[in-house]
Amino acid sequence: MPHSASAHPSPQASGPEPATGAVRLGRIRLRDFRNFERLECELPAEGVMILGSNGAGKTNLLEAVYYLEVFRSFRGASDRELVRFGQEVFRVEATVEGPRGERTIAAAYSAAERRKQVEVDRREVSRLSDAIGGLGAVVFSLEDVEIVRGSPSGRRRFMDILLSLVEPGYVDALGKYRSVLSQRNEALKGGADRAQLEAWSAGLIEVGARVMEARARWVAGRAAAFDHYHSRIAGGARGVLGYRPSLGAPAGRAAAASDDEASAEGRPPSRAAWAEAFRAALERTRERERRRGVTVVGPHRDELAFTAQVGGEEERDLRTYGSGGQQRTAALALRLAEADTLRERLGREPVYLLDDVFAELDRERSGRLLQLLEEGRSGQVVLTSPKPSEVRLRGGLDVWRLRDGRLES
Numbered sequence: 001m002p003h004s005a006s007a008h009p010s011p012q013a014s015g016p017e018p019a020t021g022a023v024r025l026g027r028i029r030l031r032d033f034r035n036f037e038r039l040e041c042e043l044p045a046e047g048v049m050i051l052g053s054n055g056a057g058k059t060n061l062l063e064a065v066y067y068l069e070v071f072r073s074f075r076g077a078s079d080r081e082l083v084r085f086g087q088e089v090f091r092v093e094a095t096v097e098g099p100r101g102e103r104t105i106a107a108a109y110s111a112a113e114r115r116k117q118v119e120v121d122r123r124e125v126s127r128l129s130d131a132i133g134g135l136g137a138v139v140f141s142l143e144d145v146e147i148v149r150g151s152p153s154g155r156r157r158f159m160d161i162l163l164s165l166v167e168p169g170y171v172d173a174l175g176k177y178r179s180v181l182s183q184r185n186e187a188l189k190g191g192a193d194r195a196q197l198e199a200w201s202a203g204l205i206e207v208g209a210r211v212m213e214a215r216a217r218w219v220a221g222r223a224a225a226f227d228h229y230h231s232r233i234a235g236g237a238r239g240v241l242g243y244r245p246s247l248g249a250p251a252g253r254a255a256a257a258s259d260d261e262a263s264a265e266g267r268p269p270s271r272a273a274w275a276e277a278f279r280a281a282l283e284r285t286r287e288r289e290r291r292r293g294v295t296v297v298g299p300h301r302d303e304l305a306f307t308a309q310v311g312g313e314e315e316r317d318l319r320t321y322g323s324g325g326q327q328r329t330a331a332l333a334l335r336l337a338e339a340d341t342l343r344e345r346l347g348r349e350p351v352y353l354l355d356d357v358f359a360e361l362d363r364e365r366s367g368r369l370l371q372l373l374e375e376g377r378s379g380q381v382v383l384t385s386p387k388p389s390e391v392r393l394r395g396g397l398d399v400w401r402l403r404d405g406r407l408e409s
Helices: 058-070 142-149 152-166 170-189 194-234 259-263 271-284 286-292 324-346 363-374
Strands: 024-033 036-042 047-051 089-098 101-110 115-120 137-141 239-244 303-309 315-317 351-355 381-385 398-403 406-408
Touching: 024 058, 036 058, 036 406, 058 089, 058 101, 058 137, 058 152, 058 351, 058 381, 137 142, 137 324, 142 152, 142 324, 152 170, 152 194, 152 303, 152 324, 170 194, 194 239, 194 271, 194 303, 194 324, 194 363, 239 324, 271 286, 303 324, 324 363
Parallel strands: 047 381, 047 398, 137 351, 351 381
Antiparallel strands: 024 036, 024 089, 089 101, 101 115, 239 303, 303 315, 398 406
16 A cells, blocks of 8 residues: 655745644545445555546546535446446545544445445535535546537536635525526526516525525625736736626625725625616516526526637637637636635645646646646645656655556555
């Protein structure tokens, strides 16, 4: 089994200030997860580079670790797909060492019972929302480029996962919104009258405003960081992160809860303003809803927008006009902004899971990303790669090799 090694000092530069504490992902145990029959290892405090050919299970291992953060696959796979072929149950478990001592987080899924069980310190939790975010990790993946160039649902999924980790009450509000939305759509399909629809609309507006307010506040708070990271990785090109709600943003002064709020530069609209804007949008689209039989505005149709200077010209939408390299740069900047969010919310460093992120970057972008990861970031790193590379993080991490679901030092 691979053994721990002494930590290397991490360089400090002009990046984020080091967090006041850190967590260390310690012992990991997997059983019948993806291609792993059994796996047990103790991660070095500084981190590790895991080498392996395609199909060896490198991404599966990071997927298992991040599963303990959100209890779902970061690749969008169903729980059933995570169970090793021919088996019925998987289990993942890890010890997490932090400023408050050591904790154990575990999750298991039974395909036969279609049941997921989550434990914290050997005790089953009744609600997943009580255990989400217990690890404190951010994952960088080659598939992140799909957040930028893929469908709007992928961008909403990014926002929802992150805000579920850092925004108290968000996951419950989102779940309630989806439930009320489903019932309201059924009412529309059934030809409900206006009074019946208004009853469903009231509940939809209440939780929908909560969701939109949180999304808008996060984007407004991270736009400058996104621009900074994008510019650093791209070698100077400005990047813009924007929130595009389907119902349109509440108007300036009408969006404020008070005169002081209205005059606060860059302050996002209040929850009350979002509720009023949502109510007006539902009224405006009432006839279209009846024709289509679905709710046509709301958080379920929102967008996260990425724009940057393309080809030396004016800023353009990266989904439509960006090259693969430009889209990947935006995705990396987004993940760095996510890591900052976790640092501030948790008051400590997250664990950095880097899934072959340097493979499709040119030498210049790789060097700039590496520098950003070194500057003020001391969190534990688990980095995967198909082969040894010139990437040396923190002077060189321990190297493990993965073959057919088995780790070798």
